[in-house]
Amino acid sequence: MKGRETLSNRFEDGVVALLPRLRRFAIGLSRDWADGDDLCQITIERALTRRESYEPGTRLDSWMYRIMRNLWIDEQRARGRRSQTFVSEEAGVAIGALGAQDAAVQLGDVDRAMASLPDDQREAVLLVMVEGYTYREAAEIVGCPIGTLNSRLVRGREALLVKLGEAA
Template sequence: MLALLPRLRRLARALARDAADADDLCQITVEKALLARGSWQPGTRLDSWMYRIMRNAWIDTARARGRASETFVDAEAGVGIGSDGGGEARVALGEVEAAMRRLPDEQREAVALVLVEGLAYKEAAEVLDIPMGTLTSRLVRGRQALMLDLGEAA
């Protein structure tokens, strides 16, 4: 489980759009996973199981806050985030993160799981509890929106 923490944090960042909310989401996810560890089936992917816990925790958190828009920061926040590479790399990373934040939730989840976390389409569809065709559609729309957004940013 400890080896999954960087990947969980990345997904939490994609879902929450805010570093503090992402940290809280990671903590909630690990807590819930530890409490429910008896329900994980050995031989199945631990990462997919934890991603599903995280997504459900995020949905619960957003519902509890009443309005999802209150949980997100301004689209320009975090433009300079990133420590690898030079200044150009940090700006590019910030532009990608900002573009990801502007995607609709459904597309952002699909893109984060498949393109960022590397899950297979089938696994991502299971995590999101949607048919594979729906996942594919969300990915196509998400990729197109990112390319358009990032193309305009360049």
């Protein structure tokens, strides 16, 4: 009984430690703070309710990122079906607080450039350039060969440079 409690505590501590990274990835995938927070919450809930499927000794972060990515794909499919019936809302861009407007505008430019990337390129950029995963780890999370991930990353990086060059 005590061994199970220790494993459960380790699992929960690991999930809590991953929260900032998971939230950042969720916001990057969804292109929206509120949707990102919702995605992060759903991911945590799914991980906690299905913790028995996690294999101790394997990478908890990769397992959590896969859960999040799969949930996001499911959400995108559902949105696609809903968009055939409903008109989507326009999202506003928030500008930072007074005194930090230049930085906020630049960050907004980066956010808009990231949001304009195709999903596969945005995932690759987020995982490798923002989260710091190796190509192999990112390819595992996404479920594609390393060469494919590398191609997506190169195209995404080039598109960002073009878009940010236009913003300057």
